[in-house]
Amino acid sequence: MPSTLQKRLLDQPYQGYAYAYPHKMAYRHFPDPIPLQEVWRDEDKSSLYLYVHLPFCEMRCGFCNLFTTTNPKDDLVSRYLKAVDLQLASTGEALGDSMRFSRGAFGGGTPSFLSVDELNALFESINRHLGPTPAGMPASFELSPATVTKEKLQLLKARGITRLSIGVQSFLHEETKVLGRPQSIPQVHDTLTLMRQAGFPVMNIDLIYGAEIQTPESWVESIRMALKYQPEELYLYPLYVRPLTGLEKIGRTPADHRLELFRAGRDYLRENGYRQISMRLFRKESAPDENDSLEGPVYCCQEDGMVGIGAGARSYTNDIHYCTEYAVGRSGIQEIIDDYIGRSRDDHSHAVFGCRLSEEEQRRRFIMKSLLRAEGLSFADYDSQFNGALLSDFPELLDLKTEGLASLSDLKIELNDAGIERSDTIGPWLFSTEMTTRMEHYELT
Ligand SMILES: C[S@@+](CC[C@H](N)C(=O)[O-])C[C@H]1O[C@@H](n2cnc3c(N)ncnc32)[C@H](O)[C@@H]1O
Ligand code: SF4
Numbered sequence: 001m002p003s004t005l006q007k008r009l010l011d012q013p014y015q016g017y018a019y020a021y022p023h024k025m026a027y028r029h030f031p032d033p034i035p036l037q038e039v040w041r042d043e044d045k046s047s048l049y050l051y052v053h054l055p056f057c058e059m060r061c062g063f064c065n066l067f068t069t070t071n072p073k074d075d076l077v078s079r080y081l082k083a084v085d086l087q088l089a090s091t092g093e094a095l096g097d098s099m100r101f102s103r104g105a106f107g108g109g110t111p112s113f114l115s116v117d118e119l120n121a122l123f124e125s126i127n128r129h130l131g132p133t134p135a136g137m138p139a140s141f142e143l144s145p146a147t148v149t150k151e152k153l154q155l156l157k158a159r160g161i162t163r164l165s166i167g168v169q170s171f172l173h174e175e176t177k178v179l180g181r182p183q184s185i186p187q188v189h190d191t192l193t194l195m196r197q198a199g200f201p202v203m204n205i206d207l208i209y210g211a212e213i214q215t216p217e218s219w220v221e222s223i224r225m226a227l228k229y230q231p232e233e234l235y236l237y238p239l240y241v242r243p244l245t246g247l248e249k250i251g252r253t254p255a256d257h258r259l260e261l262f263r264a265g266r267d268y269l270r271e272n273g274y275r276q277i278s279m280r281l282f283r284k285e286s287a288p289d290e291n292d293s294l295e296g297p298v299y300c301c302q303e304d305g306m307v308g309i310g311a312g313a314r315s316y317t318n319d320i321h322y323c324t325e326y327a328v329g330r331s332g333i334q335e336i337i338d339d340y341i342g343r344s345r346d347d348h349s350h351a352v353f354g355c356r357l358s359e360e361e362q363r364r365r366f367i368m369k370s371l372l373r374a375e376g377l378s379f380a381d382y383d384s385q386f387n388g389a390l391l392s393d394f395p396e397l398l399d400l401k402t403e404g405l406a407s408l409s410d411l412k413i414e415l416n417d418a419g420i421e422r423s424d425t426i427g428p429w430l431f432s433t434e435m436t437t438r439m440e441h442y443e444l445t
Contacts, residue, residue: 005399008425013259014238018372018427020314021365022355022435024326025442033350034320036094043305043317045095050104050130052084052122053310054111055337058146061169062180062246063208063239065328067312068109069337076337077114080311081121083341087309088129090348095307101130104139106161109312112143116151123159138162140202145183145191153198163202164195165233170207171225172218178211179239180246192229202232202287209261210239210254216264223265227272232287235280236265238424243444244328262421278373279423311340315351318362322354332445359386361432363393368430371397372423376414400426 008015055068056077072080092099114122126133133139140163141156148166156164168188170176176183195203205226209219226234239254241247255261266276274282308315314323324340327333357365363386370377382390390413391397397413400406405419405426419426428436 003396003399003402005396005403005426005429008429009403009422011425012256013422014240014254014424016424016428016431017240018368018424018430021368021427021431022321022357022361023439024314024323025444026435026438027321027323027326027353027355028438029353030322030351030356033352034322036091036349036351037096039315039317039320039322039351040095045099045305047102047305048095048099049306050101050126050133051306051308051313051315052104052106052111052126053108053308053313054080054106054114055109055310055312055333056080056113057108057110057144058113059182060246060330062250062252063241065242065245066109067326067328067333067336069330069333076341077118078121079341080337081118081125083343084122084310085125085129086343086345087348088125090345091307091309092129092131094349099130099307101133101307102137104133104137106139106141108142110144110147111141112147112152116149116155119152119155119159133160135160136162140165140204142166143191143195145188148191148194150194150198153194153200157198157200162200163204163233164198164200165204165206165235166191166195167206168192168222168226170211170214171222175211175214175218175222178213178252179208196229203229204233204235205229205231206235206237207265208237208239209265210258212252212255214255214261216257216261219261220264220268223268230284232284234269234274234282236262236282237280238262242328259421266421276374276420279420311337319357320351320354321357322351325353326442327445329445361435362386363388364430364432367394367397368427371413371415371430372420372427374415374420376412378412380411 053067056072057068057070060068060070137160139161141161143164143166145166145168169179169181169183171185171188173185192205207222207226223234238258241252241254269282270276273285275285277283306314306316308323311324314321325336327336366382366385367377370381377390379390382388400413400415400419401408405422406413406415415423415426
């Protein structure tokens with residue numbers, strides 16, 4: 001009988017992105033709201049991660065299923081920032097005096113959609129309720145090409161942002177058109193020049209591969225253009241066409257040759273001084289390791305001890321993950337934002353929607369987060385975290401070696417190139433049956 005991994009390997013490689021297990025579609029309403037004080041009581045609060053979600057964009061890209069809305073009417077952004085202030089006050093109170101932050105990220109949506117005044121108001125709120133953050137604390141901020149100005153970059157620098165991340169997707173007009181991403185290529189170049197000149201320690205560029213018309217040559221051409229700006233990091237995202245997105249509505253499908261595109265991009269980056277950190281993330285050899293980024297904002301990987309602020313932001317303790325409700329369609333998202341804006345300080349002081357992680361789920365999450373990175377999964381790290389032997393707890397991991405996807409030493413299990421490129425097969429294979437079933441039954445709006 002073939003193992004479940006063997007069966008999965010017969011299917012196409014892109015089966016799901018395991019960046020933030022469990023996915024929000026596995027979340028449900030808690031039987032009773034849980035006071036945040038209780039949620040965070042036993043958590044180590046000496047090194048927390050602050051994530052602020054800003055669900056506004058100047059456009060809705062055809063491929064994007066992130067929690068965001070476009071062209072907010074009237075004073076929606078300022079009302080949203082008032083709600084953020086209220087949530088920060090309530091969260092700061094619940095976490096108490098022992099809270100200390102050591103990393104931060106602003107994601108979305110497009111945080112740079114905010115005006116200079118709005119950004120200043122946001123940073124003031126954070127300082128007021130969470131206290132000053134340590135100097136030099138790694139803090140990441142997402143931008144889109146059309147929303148960046150010199151003034152905003154100066155402000156971000158003055159406020160301690162250390163990493164800028166921008167979505168470019170492709171440098172070729174025909175490809176961005178097919179992806180449903182309206183974008184002026186000359187403006188992309190102007191913005192990247194401004195960003196580089198602004199002197200932030202880390203700059204990241206997101207690119208997407210898998211548009212039907214893309215060839216290995218045109219894909220490498222986009223990466224070559226990105227490298228002109230010497231970004232410390234590059235995220236290469238395989239195109240997924242997800243439910244309720246613009247591309248799905250018009251019946252587009254991703255190209256069949258995504259794996260071929262991936263390999264062409266990976267090889268080009270390796271030849272040009274970048275090392276692979278995970279399937280999606282590449283880092284310049286000379287860039288410091290410390291600036292370990294989110295694996296996506298929300299598309300992006302995450303740690304325990306994360307305090308999420310804003311509609312759509314997740315928070316994680318060891319055993320409780322929570323956020324506002326989840327939607328992809330415009331009206332569903334608008335409803336959730338309206339509900340968020342209408343919340344009282346007391347409403348913000350409880351977790352209402354999320355997921356409790358059993359010890360087994362915590363182990364699975366740990367395995368995914370370590371195994372899907374090039375450095376691999378250390379037996380000692382697993383043991384010190386869970387007081388157990390990895391291969392006795394999860395003997396199915398040995399299938400990775402049998403299938404030629406990983407090597408095994410006394411110290412760790414490490415995916416090889418064949419394994420890393422199948423990360424989006426291995427990730428979903430590691431999901432528990434319970435979480436897979438919950439995700440399948442989620443009613444997406
Ligand atoms: C929050 S955005 C980045 C910042 C900004 N909003 C922008 O688009 O320029 C997150 C990134 O996720 C990636 N992404 C989103 N949806 C995707 C999909 N369906 N397939 C592949 N990549 C996707 C894109 O590369 C995008 O830049
Ligand atoms: S890709 Fe970025 S700009 Fe486009 S809709 Fe998603 S978050 Fe907004």
